[in-house]
Amino acid sequence: MTTRLFGERVQRKEDPRLLTGQGRFLDDLGRDALAVAFVRSPHAHARILDIDVSGALDVEGLVAVYTWEDLPGRVAEPLPLLIPHPALTHGRTAYALAKEFVRHVGEPVVMVVAEDRYLAEDACARIHVHYELLKAVVGIEEAAQGAALVHDDVPGNIGAHLVQEVPSREGRNAREAIETAPHTLAFRLDIERSACTPLEGRGVHARWDGTDLRVHSSTQTSTSVRMAIAAKLDLPLPHVEVIAPDVGGGFGVKIVHPWPEEILVPWAAMLLNRELKWTEDRREHFISSAHERGQVQYVRVGFDDEGRVLGLDVTIMHDHGAYTPYGIIVPIVTSTQLLGPYKIGAYRVEFTSIYTNTVQVTPYRGAGRPQGVFCMERTMDKIARYLGKDRTEVRAANFIQPEDFPYDQGMIFQDGRPLIYDSGDYPAMLALLKRLIGWDTFERRPGLGIGIGCYVEGTGVGPYEGGHVQVTSDGRVHVSTGLTSQGQGHETVFAQIAATELGVPIERVSVVTGDTRRFGYAVGTFASRAAVVSGNAIALACRKVREKALRIAAEALEADPGDLEITDGLVHVVGAPSASIPLSTVAVLSNPLRYSFDAETAKATQFSGAASYDKPPVAEGDEPGLEGRDYYSPLRSTFAAGMHAAIVETDKDTAEIRILRYAVVHDCGRLINPMIVEGQIHGGVAQGVGGALYERMVYDSHGQLLNASFMDFLMPYATEVPRIETDHLETPSPLNPLGIKGAGEAGVIPVSSVIAGAIEDAEGLDIDRMPISPSELFQLRSGE
Ligand code: MCN
Structure with missing residues (x-):
């Protein structure tokens, strides 16, 4: 039996409990x-x-x-x-x-x-x-006029303003590059407000x-x-x-x-x-927690005959709502990650963050990236249409090539560190996606369109996470880490990492997250960071434990630690499985008390080993017990990537929009559990479909949220979410010991741009705003 579980489609350990109603959610507590x-x-x-x-x-x-x-x-x-x-x-x-x-x-x-x-x-x-x-101020443009103020002491309702400029390699700034480019385009893109809407408030x-x-x-x-x-x-x-x-x-x-x-x-x-x-009740959640996405973006782009972008100038108006508890993280992420997998000649991005009398804005899965990708991918589509070229050809002409890594985008990332892509293979990814969706063999007919969207996502942001691993005398492995879980499957993936590192069956590993009694130092679960940061910390803690286990076992087996390995919970000499000792026994030996509830183990360990009176029972620098704690603090973020494509059908009479096929190729480095990653992607795509076609927060001019319930706020049902065809590419991250990149937000990021591109292809119209409903498509058709 093998204990190598990293990379396997292991069933989720938490599911039997959650699916049989044994979960304990907040409202299950404190009945009295x-x-x-x-x-x-x-x-x-x-x-x-x-x-x-x-x-x-x-x-x-x-x-x-x-x-x-x-x-x-x-x-x-x-x-x-x-x-x-x-x-x-x-x-x-x-x-x-x-x-x-x-x-x-x-x-x-x-x-x-x-x-x-x-x-x-x-x-x-x-x-x-x-x-x-x-006077209530609602809507970015009205607020930006500054006629009425949300906060008396904030002139013009402007909370923040930031310009970032990345000149071309020849030293030209974006505006010069655009002005001298063979072709230019300018347009405006609108993305409406939406919200996280978790099932549990x-x-x-x-x-x-x-x-x-x-x-x-x-x-x-x-x-x-x-x-x-x-x-x-x-x-x-x-x-x-x-x-x-x-x-x-x-x-x-x-x-x-x-x-x-x-x-x-x-x-x-x-x-x-x-x-x-x-x-919290549902209405409270809608009106009192947080929203995101609302942004207006103005784009100017200059490009050559091949569709290569020579200069890009983006101006963003970000709706911040009434308060800024989370700072300006959302427009910063939009600005810095907008460039995606592309090498752009020169780039200028400017954002203004504006207060309105609406619920505050804090990050929602994707956190500013869906807006940035909408901007970049609409730009690619428009360039292709202008030049009469295939949309994938224009993208490929702009790709960062595999030999370009590490690739410095010249921006400062949200963690204050330079934005350097660590690894990736975008041409290979595009080839996989084209094959998966059948891009080159797509048969055109009226009302049918195909769309594509590419993105790069900084994941695994620091500053750190930790892991604690303990092997007890019954051979069980207890893992704890400080960050929390909301459904990502951490109980399973962290157990896979520990089981692989320690060579024990996964059934013997239990994982605790989000309990400050068990682990006090942590940052939290967001920004697709748990796998990279906690995952590596747990692996490092396991390696400490493993090293100690091998040292103790080597003494007991009178072998060299380098000749030992652990398989299925048994430490044994490589190639000589009979010379072995169970990890449970090693755990007993690790504590000078040598206490075991198991009679056999107690007998085997109590008097074993030569008594030594010239050193203390716990040697200097050593600790009792078979346990270890370690932290992982990434140098900088690691960059995952993905490409999505969809085929949509629009009804010629009702303007109903149906997604017929949806394909995803995804690269999050080494996969810990492909099934869980696919689940994360499916969930993300479902949320993205909501953002593309249904979900929006509708405020009236007095600042009343008109759709603060699931009766009025439309979310896609299973009937609206297509089957998602997924393929993976694994370009390991050179930045962390496990070679992984994050995956938790990926699915949602490009969906709006993919659907917009597909509708545009079906209709021959410019789709410059999201979400888009059948009635809005109908109006666009009639030129309204
Ligand atoms: N994974 C993997 N192999 C990789 C990368 C990830 O097997 N190479 C697995 C991870 O081990 C983890 C899952 O995929 O089980 C997501 O990993 P990661 O990308 O590290 O994301 P986090 O665990 O940090 O989760 C946060 C992310 C975010 S930012 C949002 S928002 C989000 C999301 O996860 N919210 C979620 N997914 C969610 N899923 C559920 N069910 N509920 C939420 O609220």
Whole structure:
């Protein structure tokens, strides 16, 4: 039997538990906890004149009501701005409960605690907040005019402005390169707001025992939530535990830390000395959490007769919503990763980040990349159409070649490091995709179109993650890492890594994530980083454990550690399987106590080995136990890539858009589990189909979100998501020991550009905005 599991299609270890209803999500906890509900602003922009809570006080079962006035010390201060940036000259964050102003519908104003959620909601309904209405600013262009301000002290509603310029190798800037190019095009692209919409919303549960605070949160980053709570509530860090239970999806929205509720619920639990729980409802999620995607992009491009881009100038207007807790990460990612797999002559990108009286914007799966890819891939399609060339030919003419790696795009990435692609083979990937979709044999007929989209994605961003691995005397392997899981299958892939590194069957490996009691130092699960950063940390921790195991076993077997290997949980001499010792026995030997519950092992180990009285039982520099901890801190991001193609059909009468085929070729370096990666890609493509055809946040001119429910916010069903044909290319990353790159966001990134290209091909029309509905296609056809 082999224990090499890295690269295998191992069934997900977490599935039997999750599929049989054994998962423990936030709302499964604290059945007897007091319930928390919030009065949230019904207005997009207003001054709070007075809050009258008297009506709520006679609700039976009411426990407490809090407004901003009640908040002490740091709880009353604005929430932290998590990722500052020199270009973010006017960063603004909200208060946990609104202080004087509300700046979007859904902002929390009053917190209510009651015996149950019904009573808490009843009490909320009896609280009267008197507002002076202020002009709401909605829509990027209206806000950019600056006639009305979201924040009085932010002129023109401009939070940030950044220009990045990468001259050509001959030293020409983008504008010069465009002006002197044989051909030029200019156009505008619009991408509307959407949101992560995980199946499970946010939620917090807190319990205080007078000394220790235990918080459960449906979060993507338990260690950061823990630090924020300790700091805000002035508690010593060792007395705060944060645990992410099973999390029913995050897709980015749960990386914000802390959310107001993550501070308020623990704070009130301590104050009241009671167990408290808040579970977000769907409407709250739509109006009070975070959105993304909304951007207007102006493009100017200059190119030669082959379609080679000589100069590209992109101006981005980014809708930031009312606050910037996550800084300007989204437009920075758009700007820096827009170039994709292409060598561009000269590039200039400028963005302005604009406040509006709408829900704040934080990263959503893909985080600014879908917008950038929409821009670059629409550009490639338009160049091809202008020159009458095949769209794949124009792309190929611009590709970075395999021999060009490492390839420096000349940009500064979001982590402040130079954006250098580590490895890839884009021509090979295109060839695979063309074969998979049948690009060259595609038979044209009216209403049928084919589209293509390419992208490169920086993954595995630092600064670090850690892993702890322990082999116990029963031969089981316990792995823990600090980042959290929301459905990615970490329990399985991390177990695959540990099983492979240690040579044990995967059934003997268990994995814990997102529990600060087990692992306190971590960054979190986002930016497709878990596999690269935690995966490598776990491998390194396993290698330490393996080295120690071989050393101990070598002593017991009177062999050289270099002659030993571990297979199926047995340490044995290479080529002589009978000279062996189980890893469980090695674990017993690793502890001078030599304690084992297994009688045979106890007998075999208790008195084995020559007694030595000239050295202490634990040698200097050594530690008892068969365990190890290590960290992995990447030098810089590793760049995954992918190419998608789709065939769509548009109905000539109804303008209905149907995706007939969807093909993906993907390269995330060495695959740990191809089945899980395919699942990630399928999920991402489904979300991308939503972004291309259905999902948008519709605000009216007063800042009311008109479709804040699943009745009105359209998501694709299984019926709208085609079967996804997938192929892989593996160009290992030279940057990390396992040679892996991330995969978690990949699927969603190019979908809008692929579908737009296919519709354009079917209709012969310019598709310059996403999403596009049948009625909008109909209008385009009629020239409206
Ligand atoms: N993987 C692999 N081989 C590789 C790369 C990845 O087998 N070469 C596996 C990983 O081990 C992991 C999965 O693929 O099980 C995704 O890995 P990775 O790219 O490291 O992404 P993360 O684990 O960091 O997950 C974050 C990513 C992001 S940023 C969003 S958003 C997202 C996503 O994952 N949110 C998700 N996928 C999601 N999937 C679910 N079900 N729910 C979410 O909220």
